[in-house]
Amino acid sequence: MQDSPRSQDLLSAELVVADAIGKLMHFWGFKRPMGRIWTLLYLSKDPLTAADLGDRLHMSSGAISMALAELEKWGAITRTWVPGERRDFFTAETSVWTMVRRVLRERELSIVRDFRGSLTTAIAALEAESPKAPSLAATYRLERLKDLERLARTGETLLSALVAGGVVDPTVLAEPKPQHPSLPQHD
Amino acid sequence: MQDSPRSQDLLSAELVVADAIGKLMHFWGFKRPMGRIWTLLYLSKDPLTAADLGDRLHMSSGAISMALAELEKWGAITRTWVPGERRDFFTAETSVWTMVRRVLRERELSIVRDFRGSLTTAIAALEAESPKAPSLAATYRLERLKDLERLARTGETLLSALVAGGVVDPTVLAEPKPQHPSLPQHD
């Protein structure tokens, strides 16, 4: 780190926010530079070029290009052609909720679906396996797996509702009640 | 990979699910082994020891110890002492929603708060900076930052409600309407 915030806090404040959002996006499974780039675009009144972004963020052209491509893929930024200009200009999608919804729909939802799929497979495998002598442990395990599957299904429903823009009551996620009350309950 | 699923699909199915949950937890910002360990405990009728887990998951004692410590920290598992036994036994917390709530409360909430903090700081810095000649660009940037802050505040409220166990309407996150209708709107 060679540069401490000088008198142009205008710029450094911007970079601080860009880093904060980069951190946030990274935490949410995206690459940090994507957040930093989106932020600069979001805060800029006018469209910026790849070179602009690279200069401000000290990133190589390659990194910029890749990050921009991915942001574009998620609809977080838009590439625009400016009449006289040769190079591409970029603008930020400003509706955060719209972007979040898209990620929920295209990424989170399929993660939950895949997860549910592997649960279903596992349950089938176990049920096919022990037809004769279902030990207590095996029965317990199956019951647990089914609880998880129920949970995943509920989560999927909630996510869908969320994406569709509805009100959501996540408390339905709480403790799916056991189907077999005969099984021993913990405390 | 030396072992393909043999006839003990009982075990391999378990490991498949463990991996799936490991992936899920990793995606949510935790270490993959934590999810794998939690799963084995969750599916086991009886408490397991660190050695049991290490054997099944092919992990070193060190890795197991660290993962268990972190799981315990989050209340995802419990360490129990069995009368005659010398070593520690572990059991899984079975209420997923309880665990999720805890993470929302202790981790996500503070992330959003920190984020809001850095926004507030940036806004203050910028407002202190340009008292005389607020250029159009500067005005625009400030407005954007304030939108973000509003958004963060709303998110914080929603998260709190969620944690407190309430119904949540995330559509309030949509487009915080501009406070200055005089500012140019996109499209």
Added chain:
DNA sequence: CAGATCTTTCAGAGATCTTTGAAACCTTAC
């Protein structure tokens, strides 16, 4: 079509995160 300008790709370098395994540290039993 050739030259200039901009963008994308990608192998290697670099940074970051994770795991191992051995030593230190407990705790219990004798």
Added chain:
DNA sequence: GTAAGGTTTCAAAGATCTCTGAAAGATCTG
């Protein structure tokens, strides 16, 4: 007190993810 069994710590190795920079690929201009 001390030996044995169990757990934790941590530096180094290993794996994974990310960035760089140069070359290849576009696109526009004249």
